[in-house]
Amino acid sequence: MEQVQFNFPLTKEQEEQRQKRFEKLKNSETMRQWLKRNRCDEHFLWEHSVKMEQLLTRYETCQSCQGLHQCAYAKKGYVLDLTFEQVLLEQLTPCRYMRKKMQELAHLQNYRYCDLSEAQLLINLETLDVSKESNDYKTMLKQVVLSAFKKQKGVYLYGKPGVGKTYLAAGIANHFAKQGQKVAFVNVVRLIQDLKGMFGDSDAIAKRMELLMRVPVLVLDDLGGENITKWSRDEILLPLLDARMEAGLFTCFTSNYQYGDLQRQYQYASGIEEEMNALRFLERVKALSCEIFVKGSSRR
Incomplete structure (x- = not known):
């Protein structure tokens, strides 16, 4: 046809x-x-x-x-x-x-867990403009970079809210992710809330904890800012820090509290004074990090 x-x-x-x-x-x-x-x-x-x-x-x-x-x-x-x-x-x-954006965020594939915004994922401490920063800030930044980037020891960044602790910690996490290492950046407040929401699902809690215990580079952001309870201290954070300390894994922290104040924060987790339990907790934080004071006015 x-x-x-x-x-x-x-x-x-x-x-x-x-x-x-x-x-x-x-x-x-x-x-x-x-x-x-x-x-x-x-x-x-x-x-x-x-x-x-x-x-x-x-x-x-x-x-x-x-x-x-x-x-x-x-x-x-x-x-x-x-x-x-x-x-x-x-x-x-x-x-x-x-x-360009995809190229800049390529290191995101190395994050096993990420509580960072897109803007924070772009933070690069190696190209940070410090021309207008004080000498104290430059000295602190050099200490952070030397200690963290060479993996001599994790860092514990403390200071007032808004001075840039999370910014510095994000830069550390990005540095290692760009090197191809597996990284987790965890906001402790959110972590405890998430795990509470998993009550009744022990497998989900165990899976999350296993990831954080084993990931080569871990940042715990805003330690001490969570709703502190005996459960969160003794059954979540303490076993996590124990496992990382024994494995010698790189761990960084940010907090509003210096070491001594952090111990006092965790001392009354159950409503009564538990100095020994709080001290055990702090000793693990100390074993994993060196304390660095982040000085300055609010950057928010």
């Missing part, structure tokens, strides 16, 4: 519009590069001028974009692209800003 074909001739106005589109596409360096990548010739532009004009418009929109915050598309950072493999194929591809 002979196949029926439908050919609708273009009007003169439509022919002129098509020719105009073709000339625009043919003279576009962006389109010439597309043709080269996809091994197509100018005849292809003529045959698919409407589709290719739509593609060029998308490319031009992206070229004038100043960042992901200005992205004009529904899926931020992705543009609907065209490739030719016998037929035209549409696919979402990351734009230049998204590719």
Whole structure:
């Protein structure tokens, strides 16, 4: 049976519009590069001028974009692209800003557990601008970097709220993640809340604890800021620190309390004074870290 074909001739106005589109596409360096990548010739532009004009418009929109915050598309950072493999194929591809972001966050794959924001994942202590910082801050930062980056010992960063303890700890965690080491950054307040929510699911609690006990690099952020109970101290944090101390694993802390004040925080976990239990807890923190005071005004 002979196949029926439908050919609708273009009007003169439509022919002129098509020719105009073709000339625009043919003279576009962006389109010439597309043709080269996809091994197509100018005849292809003529045959698919409407589709290719739509593609060029998308490319031009992206070229004038100043960042992901200005992205004009529904899926931020992705543009609907065209490739030719016998037929035209549409696919979402990351734009230049998204590719840069993906590269900057590539180390995220080495985080086994992460309580950091995207902005905190970009912190790099090695490129930190300290030109406007005080000499005391520079000295402290040097101490943090020398101790932590060389893995001489974990660090215990303490100071008033907002002085940048979490910022420094995030930089330490990012440093090791970029080196390919497995890392966990844990907010202690959130950890205790999460584990309380797992009551009745002993397997889930054991799995979380096993991860934190064994991960090569662990940051415990805001130690002492959680709702301290005998359970959280003696059944969660103490076994965690014990396991890491025995395995010699790198552990860092941030806290609002210096060592002595931290002991007092954990001394009344059960409502009565338990000096020995609090001392046992503190001795493990000390064994895993060196105490560094983070001085300065609030950075929030």
